[in-house]
Amino acid sequence: xxxxMLNMGGYAxxxxxxxxxxxxxxxxxxxxxxxxxxxxxxxxLSKLKFMPYKKLNAIRSRKIVRTVxxxxx
Amino acid sequence: MFKLxxxxxxxxxxxxxxxxxxxxxxxxxPIGLIYSLWISPVDYLQGDSVRIMYVHVPSAWLxxxxxxxxxxxxxxxxxxxxxxxxxxxxxxxxxxxxxTIIAIVTGSLWGQPTWGAWWAWDxxxxxxxxxxxxxxxxxxTYKLIPNFELSNKLASFVAIIxxxxxxxxxxxxxxxxxxxxxxxxxxxxxxxxxxxxxLPLLLxxxxxxxxxxxxxxxKYKTEILKIKTKGLNRL
Numbered sequence: 001x002x003x004x005m006l007n008m009g010g011y012a013x014x015x016x017x018x019x020x021x022x023x024x025x026x027x028x029x030x031x032x033x034x035x036x037x038x039x040x041x042x043x044x045l046s047k048l049k050f051m052p053y054k055k056l057n058a059i060r061s062r063k064i065v066r067t068v069x070x071x072x073x
Numbered sequence: 074m075f076k077l078x079x080x081x082x083x084x085x086x087x088x089x090x091x092x093x094x095x096x097x098x099x100x101x102x103p104i105g106l107i108y109s110l111w112i113s114p115v116d117y118l119q120g121d122s123v124r125i126m127y128v129h130v131p132s133a134w135l136x137x138x139x140x141x142x143x144x145x146x147x148x149x150x151x152x153x154x155x156x157x158x159x160x161x162x163x164x165x166x167x168x169x170x171x172x173t174i175i176a177i178v179t180g181s182l183w184g185q186p187t188w189g190a191w192w193a194w195d196x197x198x199x200x201x202x203x204x205x206x207x208x209x210x211x212x213x214t215y216k217l218i219p220n221f222e223l224s225n226k227l228a229s230f231v232a233i234i235x236x237x238x239x240x241x242x243x244x245x246x247x248x249x250x251x252x253x254x255x256x257x258x259x260x261x262x263x264x265x266x267x268x269x270x271x272l273p274l275l276l277x278x279x280x281x282x283x284x285x286x287x288x289x290x291x292k293y294k295t296e297i298l299k300i301k302t303k304g305l306n307r308l
Contacts, residue, residue: 029171030288033292040302
């Protein structure tokens, strides 16, 4: 029964290729975008980390700074 | 209204939306896959090869939707000089290109057992290839031109020109004799697809739409962070 399901009535090569190609491509884009986001979040945090205390205090109330700082604890 | 869409206002909501949409995707995608790969009936003419439709059609719809959004936001950004729309365009373009490529490749994999050909230079297939080129040019413009203003203006200009291609894709099967079948799902007239096939199609469309929103939000957030990091450098 499982072999029949996988065989797709003789169209297995076409059906599975289409699904595998689509999902590998989707996964590739997801990983790339996620890594890119993590890298830029890190870069933003490191800039804040090495910022003089006075300047950091001045921008601490900004929404984006608050969100990034809150996310990273 | 544009103030509400300001990156500073939307940034804090993005994390929450990403979390909820990820949970939704984890629920809907397996259901869609089970329906489309096993539960949905076999077509009397095409056999199991019809199952390719459940990734091919939603991908094609999403590639056209992304382009329509890019085109529309390019027009708005030209009219109102709002930089936020440029960020939206930049975030949507890779997603649109990916769905266009998926639609072309899965269409080719469906075409071989159905038409006996991987590719034909007919109106629908060629206009989809042209759409992929438009996406490619938009992404290339952002990558190759370092000047923010210039790259945005050029990309928006290319996007607006490419809008002409959208009705060509949609009506190509009606205007010219093509190998590609006419639309089975119509908003204005009756749908010719059976409910047992329509359900998995809509489930897969929902899953891929949620995935698109996720990718768009992550990319949009990255673009905002890039700008804000540059801003910190200037402090």
